[in-house]
Amino acid sequence: MTCLTISSALESAVTILAAAGVDNPRIDARLLLCHTAQIEPATVISDPDKKLLPEDVRTFEELIERRVRREPVSHLIGEREFWSLPFKVGPDVLDPRPDSETLINAALKLIDNRSREISVLDLGTGSGCLLITMLTELPYATGVGVDISERALSVARINAEANAVSSRASFLKSSWGELVNERFDLILCNPPYIAISEFENLEPEVSQYEPEIALCAGDDGLQKYRELASEVFRLIVPNGFAVVECGRGQLASMVEIFSNEGLQLRERHTDLGGIERCGVFGR
Structure with a gap:
């Protein structure tokens, strides 16, 4: 996942989670993205082309990898x-x-x-x-x-x-x-x-x-x-x-x-x- 915008990062994560058989991949990806980038859910819709910081992209990637291993979202965000x-x-x-x-x-x-x-x-x-x-x-x-x-x-x-x-x-x-x-x-x-x-x-x-x-x-x-x-x-x-x-x-x-x-x-x-x-x- 090398995406730097909200929409591209989100779509890539949804694809990865869905392929891993995770239920509700879009909901999970959105929650983890909002948590990582410290943005409101409304921003995902209103500003999909907003660029993400490189460090946020790396953290988001790591969280998605852990979610693929079925670690609960609640544990990932604490x-x-x-x-x-x-x-x-x-x-x-x-x-x-x-x-x-x-x-x-x-x-x-x-x-x-x-x-x-x-x-x-x-x-x-x-x-x-x-x-x-x-x-x-x-x-x-x-x-x-x-x-x-x-x-x-x-x-x-x-x-x-x-x-x-x-x-x-x-x-x-x-x-x-x-x-x-x-x-x-x-x-x-x-x-x-x-x-x-x-x-x-x-x-x-x-x-x-x-x-x-x-x-x-x-x-x-x-x-x-x-x-x-x-x-x-x-x-x-x-x-x-x-x-x-x-x-x-x-x-x-x-x-x-x-x-x-x-x-x-x-x-x-x-x-x-x-x-x-x-x-x-x-x-």
Whole structure:
């Protein structure tokens, strides 16, 4: 790729990505070009003949080569949007997914007064997207994000600072709630729920570049729910709620596991694709 204008660089990149079998090659190429050259998407349309700096062309070439190897765009630019908020991401955390915004919608519907003090626990916080998003929506809420990975917690702390909620968020290294000794009004959790046998069939962007520990959950994909059920019961206040994500066709199994520990399903919510994506539980 020796192109020096926006349009020629873009078209060359689209051709390369399409030949490599990358989905949505034009979208990816445009995102990477805008990131590299520090230009707005509108500029790609309004000024296609604008010349690119040689160093930007070299960087763009490198990013396209990495995308050909199926490295996610979010990793290449270092950021993923969730709930219209920016989140730093990378190989140490699961990328925030639009499907997980279902949990935020479900949780906010449970809160009739957003100006009251609410305590939030995010089990398996990863990038911190669930906890941080809730704290941006609830100005008087405080929360704790828990993760077994210290590297993930480092990312979550950066994201809390970037989204101006670090004064109301704390982060703790723990296996689920093992080291947590208080109860919370609201518990959020997006646990691993992929069966080990399904992992290799995931798209390369996921299986090769995202942490397996944040994805896999035993032979049937339900192991983490079994670990979580008693913890959620212990950590939730009597009138509190837990909002827990699940995969396609898993809600009934999750409800059975949780009910065996004294948790009752209060609500179920579907994502934009019509898949049952989370359950709301209470004691």
